[in-house]
Amino acid sequence: MEKKLLVENVEVLRRAAGNWMDRRLVLMTAAQFAAKGQKIDGHAFIKVSDLVKSSTSMFSPLRGIYFPMTGLIMAKDSHPEVEISRLHHNYQILRKANMRSSAFTYIAAYLLDEEMDASRISAIYEEMKKHHRFLTSYDDYPAAVIIAKRDGRVKELIEISERYYRGLNEKGLWKGNNLQFLANMLVMCGDFQHELVRDVIYTKEELIRRGLKVKEVHYPALGVIALTGKIKEAASLAVKLAEMKEFKWYKEMAITVAATFVSQDYIDASAGLTTAIHAMIQAQQASAAAVTAAATAAASSGS
Numbered sequence: 001m002e003k004k005l006l007v008e009n010v011e012v013l014r015r016a017a018g019n020w021m022d023r024r025l026v027l028m029t030a031a032q033f034a035a036k037g038q039k040i041d042g043h044a045f046i047k048v049s050d051l052v053k054s055s056t057s058m059f060s061p062l063r064g065i066y067f068p069m070t071g072l073i074m075a076k077d078s079h080p081e082v083e084i085s086r087l088h089h090n091y092q093i094l095r096k097a098n099m100r101s102s103a104f105t106y107i108a109a110y111l112l113d114e115e116m117d118a119s120r121i122s123a124i125y126e127e128m129k130k131h132h133r134f135l136t137s138y139d140d141y142p143a144a145v146i147i148a149k150r151d152g153r154v155k156e157l158i159e160i161s162e163r164y165y166r167g168l169n170e171k172g173l174w175k176g177n178n179l180q181f182l183a184n185m186l187v188m189c190g191d192f193q194h195e196l197v198r199d200v201i202y203t204k205e206e207l208i209r210r211g212l213k214v215k216e217v218h219y220p221a222l223g224v225i226a227l228t229g230k231i232k233e234a235a236s237l238a239v240k241l242a243e244m245k246e247f248k249w250y251k252e253m254a255i256t257v258a259a260t261f262v263s264q265d266y267i268d269a270s271a272g273l274t275t276a277i278h279a280m281i282q283a284q285q286a287s288a289a290a291v292t293a294a295a296t297a298a299a300s301s302g303s
Contacts (some may be wrong), residue, residue: 143184221259
């Protein structure tokens with residue numbers, strides 16, 4: 001990790017957005033660019049963020065996540081205006097498939113591929129609800145999209161997720177939204193694998209051994225770190241991040257940011273990376289941005 005680049009990006013965003021912007025959003029967005037070895041152009045960032053805001057109404061849930069969404073849009077190779085148009089087009093597709101208006105619906109829209117069937121996504125979401133009726137909500141829309149990228153019958157895919165959910169819970173992870181999202185992410189790896197459960201738990205234990213506090217919000221990051229196989233590297237990096245002054249008041253962000261860095265390294269080093277696994281990593285990064293933005297998006301996340 002290039003610590004200097006991360007610090008520079010934080011400073012660029014701080015100057016561009018002002019001190020009122022939630023520091024966690026600044027850290028997450030700065031890390032998205034630094035992980036790719038990119039220095040943020042503050043003027044370009046503000047221009048794109050203004051485009052995102054002006055593309056929607058004042059009360060749209062997109063307004064609550066426009067800052068991290070700007071970073072995700074700028075990470076694409078196409079022109080920002082094209083990506084913003086695609087985002088709104090996909091959002092309407094999901095809304096027509098009976099998905100509620102929320103910040104996470106926009107994250108799901110960002111992850112949606114052109115050839116995907118919205119009815120299959122809706123069917124996957126409804127199957128999730130059969131297992132966790134009171135747990136499944138709009139924050140599971142991104143997971144429904146990434147599972148829909150997998151071939152296979154809907155019931156069989158969700159059963160794989162349930163096996164991960166139960167297996168990880170038996171190993172000490174708490175039941176809840178974050179465990180459900182982690183279990184759904186792991187479906188992208190194919191059939192159920194006991195070894196993957198073991199690796200996720202080992203990742204948690206390694207982070208704790210390094211003196212870090214692992215919370216439920218970190219569960220998706222545990223899955224990504226375990227997938228990369230860079231468990232010790234990620235733990236060491238998380239410790240270094242937690243010691244930086246930029247993380248002084250937000251040490252819980254260190255694990256999430258570390259996962260962003262090692263997953264990008266994994267993508268860069270894996271020429272044969274499957275589309276499904278790439279989608280899993282992308283979903284974790286995008287949803288981490290949405291979760292980080294939850295405080296500012298809460299007022300506009302439901303309708």
